[in-house]
Amino acid sequence: MDRLPIALHLPQELLPLSGSGSGARGQQPSKVVGSGAGYGPPLPAEGTPLSRLVSSVLYAPAREPTPAEAAQGWSPAQGQRPTRTEYDLVALPLTNGNWQERWDRMCTITASATEADLGVAAAQADTQRDEAESWRAGGGFLRNEVNITRSEESGSLISFASDWLELDSPVEGIRFDSELALRQEISYASYLSITSIVLPPPKLENRDCLADYARAINGALASSWHINISIRLPVAEYSEVELAARPGTPAFQALTGDSDRNETWEMWNTLRGMCSYSPRLTLTLDLTNPLPSPKSLTRWAAEPVRHMFLPCTSFIPNAKGYPVLSKSMQAFLKGAFKFRPTVILSGTHRSLHSAGGHLAYAQYVRFLYRKAQELLPVEEYAQGYMDHLQQPLQPLMDNLEGETYEGFEKDPIKYRQYEEAVYRALLDRPQDRVTTIFVVGAGRGPLVAGCLRAAERSQRRISLTAVEKNPAAFVILQERSALEWGSQVKLVYSDMRSFNPKEKADIIVSELLGSFGDNELSPECLDGVMRTLKPDGISIPASYTSFLAPIATSRLHTEVTNPQVASTSTVVDSKPAEQPYVVMFSAFDTLSAAGGRNGVDKVQECWTFDHPRPDVVVDEQGLPLTNHHNARSAHLSFHIPRAGVCHGFAGYFEAVLYGDVMLSIHPERAAGDMLSWFPIFFPLAEPLYLPAHTELDVEIWRLTDNTKRRVWFEWAAQAYLPLAALGGGLGGAGGRGPGGRSSMTSPPTSATSGSFSLRGGGALSPTLGGSEAAFASAPSPHLGASFGDGRMPGIAEENAVLEGSVLGGAAGARIKISQTRLHNPGGKTSWIGL
């Protein structure tokens, strides 16, 4: 099991001031090593004061053996060897109060006040201005302004930038000088080979200057090619009134209730959006404040959390006085541990808890981490594949590798379900008849073996043929035939679409399913072999259905849109955003929920394929004339209860094998330990911001081109806000029908629906006055963050579109707020070959 990285945060008062240990305080210089021929400053033999402090945090001193160790033969050398403590890293501020003092003197005075205000003599003010200007022209730190002076000291450190930097100050001069100071700190950290620096967060009260903060961060990222910037952001903010009610008490609960605390996430979303989802911009989630409701917390699961800042004040004492965490904090950490953030503990020296000592906090976090490592079989199997984007297989166009078959064959559920389906189908057949079964796309034979077992269990006689077009897999089939099956199984090396048996089948068994059901071209392959099925024959599977849900996954979005990201390797791993991927989602959040005005599902059905399908027009050989009947389209409408950003759609499938024997990777219905299929991901090239109560309409098409012999998917989405959600009195029930419509069902009645452009929002804004309440907790980039004038900026936009029931008045009306482009038009980026 991996060790969870834990850092100890050392505040300024516990740090040696740089310059101490020298003659500065009248001490003799320490004994040094390397001072002669060395090129750097002399290094004290016992290390610098800082490196000694860091070592004392990370390594336990030499010790005496315990009685048990002594009994087992303790060698003195063992006692001398430094052993690791509970900590792996030390977190500390890069600069100290001396720097703040000088910066304040230079910058706050010149930026924010007049001489008269401050009563500063004109000459002194001039000196400060000159000093500030020469610093702005490219000044650096003084030796006693930084806590770290040598790169030898920086190895096990996480450094914090000055927490007084105000990149979002309402005072313009302070903003610009803070930005200069930040650049200086980043450049100094880079010089020290520090790879990650933690920055103070933007302030809620300065939200008007959030864009200034974001621009400064973007510039800071560009100023160094390797430094990672991590923004220390509180998991939630509370008002003074709420905090006065004492977190954890029923009074606090009554005040905060179930409300969505998304203010800090909204700031983060604006910030990372303005920084173009830089992979070097991450989060240090600050767990000082009480946790909000679990619903508000889920969105952090989709964000790049690099560190968790956990002060000792967030721990509560257990019955024996040891520090422990509340149930909700335990659950949150358990979910977060799978991303292996560094936990930064702070204040452990303050003896806030009566038992356990200062290491008890780290020991407890490690205990929680160990507990969180108990994985489901599918999670165990998927370790190493988490959030790893893979091209979907094309088993028709390509021949699969042996390793891929081996992977399939580890699945404990799939083959059991197939055997059960064949067994039930055989039981439903007369006992005295021989049933002809074709296993088409037999691979290395696991379904063939399943059919033989099903025949034995059901006491039915079968005639079994295995058809496979992969020459390498066909060798394995021959091997199994020679060693296991003998004459029980007939082998045919052929593409199933040109397979010509003498006798037709009662049952055709196949497994050509992809993560989205039909995306490995099962419909097209089975179309080609259904001519070998008797009129009353059956297909196992009988049908399969595709499902979709909108998700937030900033990590995968960054990967598909930032070609330079993916790894530190020099190979540029470009992953276009207009193709589907197979991926085991880990850092993601499903944005939709069941309900909304139309009572829609959280995960919605796109379309279904049934086999056999007697209505297909075929030629004289029994093959379909065109592939037109396999085109599909789905128009879905998702209810998005809380604000979030959609980065794409997760796709799943469910298959009916026979009767009620199913296969499912539907997230709400799957058994949980089927390993053969990870979900599919349809990314969006641009993230789509969705305020709370959005109705997200998603269109997805499965298209085919007979001449090019290809199948591909296209997708797009539009976001709408129901007027009812704005509290303006125009909304109501009804309007658009429930989601989940597909091309195979009847289209919605359009007689009463229509849409019209809303020109000049002024006419509507009086009705919509008071809508601030609905938006106050969900300011959107599209809507603007300020509602001080009582109007809803999105509505005032010239081209906002109001959709509603024209004949039936405005009941069910909704306003369109954004849309995506059409992804993968004409299959230009991605297609599946027939």
Ligand SMILES: C[S@@+](CC[C@H](N)C(=O)[O-])C[C@H]1O[C@@H](n2cnc3c(N)ncnc32)[C@H](O)[C@@H]1O
């Ligand atoms: C997903 S694998 C399943 C293999 C095996 N039935 C199993 O369940 O482990 C699909 C198999 O179908 C084969 N296949 C795909 N299209 C085919 C076609 N048109 N004709 C024959 N075999 C095909 C592939 O080569 C591959 O072996």
